[in-house]
Every structure is written in C-alpha cells, then in structure tokens.
Amino acid sequence: MKRYALLCISGAVLTAAALCFAFLVAPRIDSMGDVQRIFYFHVPSAWLSYIGFLIAFVSSLCFLFQGKEKFDLFARVGAEVGLFFGYIVIITGPLWARVSWGVWWKWEPRLTSMAFLVLIFTIYVALQNVSHEKATQKLAAVLALFGTPSIYFVHSAVNRMQGLHPKNVVSQGLNFEMRLALYSFFFAELCLFLGLFALRWNGLKAERAVIQMKKRLSKMEEER
Amino acid sequence: MIRSGKLFCALALLFPALCFASYDEAMGKRHLLIAYALFWALSFAAIFYFGLKGRQIKNELSKLNERLQALEQKDRAEEETKAQESRSPDVKA
Incomplete structure (x- = not known):
C-alpha cells in the first residue's frame, strides 16, 4: 500500500511538471501549430509500449526454456500493459x-508496422484469455x-523507408525545453506503467x- | 486519498483547458484537446478496469477458500465418525 501511495504521489508530481513544460514552457512550432504538442505524450507512450513488449519477449523466452508459470x-x-x-x-x-x-490514416511504413505490432499483441492477449x-x-x-522483433522495423521504418511520418528527432532536433517536456512526460507515464x-x-x-x-475443489468433489 | 485523486483528475483536465484559452491561434487545438482527453480517459479506464478485475478475482478466491475449508471440515468430521464407529464394535466385544 505504501509503494502504491509513493507511486501515486511521484506520478502526480511528475504529471504536474510535465503539463507545465508541455503546455507552457515548450515553444510552439509554427509550421505545425499546437497539435504538435501531442508529441509529448505520443512518443513516451510508444517507448513504453516497446518496453512492455520487450518484457513479454524476454519472459516468453524464459518460459519456453524453463517452463515456469x-x-x-x-x-x-x-x-497487456505494452498493448495499452x-x-x-x-x-x-x-x-x-x-x-x-x-x-486520419495513411498506409505508410511507420504506421503500418506499428499497427502490425499492436495487432500481434492483441492476438497474444486474446490467445492467453481463451x-x-x-x-x-x-x-x-x-x-x-516472433512479434517483438517488429519493434526494430517500427523504429527504423522512418529512417530506412520514405514515408510521411516525421523522422526520429529526439536525438537531434529538440531544444532544451522540448526535451524537458518530453522526458518529464516519459517519467510520469513510467509511473502509470509501473502502477x-x-x-x-x-x-x-x-x-x-x-x-x-x-481444480483442487473439483478433484475433492470427484473423490467424494 | 480518494479526495486527492479526484482533485488531481480535475487539475489534470482543467490545466490544459486554461492553457488553451491563452493561445492565439486555433491551429489543431481541438485535436490536441481530444488527444489529451482520450489519453486521460484511457488511463483512468485502464486503472479502474484492472483494479475492478483484481478485486472481483480476490472476492472469488476468498469464496472458494471458504468452500474448501467447509469441505475439509466435513471430511474431517466424517473421518472422526468413521473412526468412532470402528472403535465402538471393539468396545462391545
């Protein structure tokens, strides 16, 4: 319970900071307008979905080798969390x-590969529920x-293939205020991820x- | 805790609305607001859904536990009566 409270408090503080940075501090890009601010929670969500799917990948590998529940x-x-x-x-x-x-939608490399990745894990979750x-x-x-390696295609699709989606700008194309907004949203969403x-x-x-x-109950009732 | 949660939700939704009011142009503002609202709505829906599902399962688990304990008690009682019955002919003899 204490851990949940700590997570809630840190999440709330980080979200408040992220909101300030994203809506007040980060400059508006005139060519794109205010809608560009979607970037500050769109990109961290993509990173966290990759983390969730990578956890699924590594754990599935361990499950296949060791068979532990x-x-x-x-x-x-x-x-499931990555899919969210x-x-x-x-x-x-x-x-x-x-x-x-x-x-609304264009069948270009980044969007198509991301849709494919999400579809694979939707099938995964459905299969686990069946x-x-x-x-x-x-x-x-x-x-x-087989599904998780698609993350590589999603990530490299914008750099290797021609498409409409903006290129990966995080390493170069952002100024300090934008980076602050992006990373504070990332850590706020990380709290949500952990919760x-x-x-x-x-x-x-x-x-x-x-x-x-x-199973135990039905076995006991059968024995009777 | 609940009150602070509600306050946090209200602030999270109100803050950008106040920020939007101060913007000059309407370029994509509506879409940004929709995306932001959907982000929060989905987040709260996920927390609520996972929490509710977890609570339902825990309730089911406690009911099954009670059923199991009742069955075990019944079994123990039957065993005791059987043991008593098997002991009673010896006493008679």
Missing part, C-alpha cells in the same frame, strides 16, 4: 495526422517471440490461484 504471467502482464500504451499511440497518432497531413492450458501458453510465447503493471500482476496471480483452487 511465473514467466508466463510476467510476459502476459508486460504484453500501444493503443494510446495508435489513437493519438491519427489526431495529429489529421491536422498535419489532412488524413485458455489457460500449457499448449496455449506455449503458442502465445512463440507468438511474442498498471503492479495492479495487473496482483490480479493475474489471484486469477491463477482461483484456477488452481477450482
């Missing part, structure tokens, strides 16, 4: 595109192993305990 749980939580941030990216992106490009059998868990782990992770982890652990308890 906790790795499968960890992968599932990583995928992936949906934020997919939803906020078209709102920016509508003003900048004049269309059944709790070992075979399904293994199939989902294999899906995560959601802890909530889902506890929930899924309890779900597994319920399944085991039901």
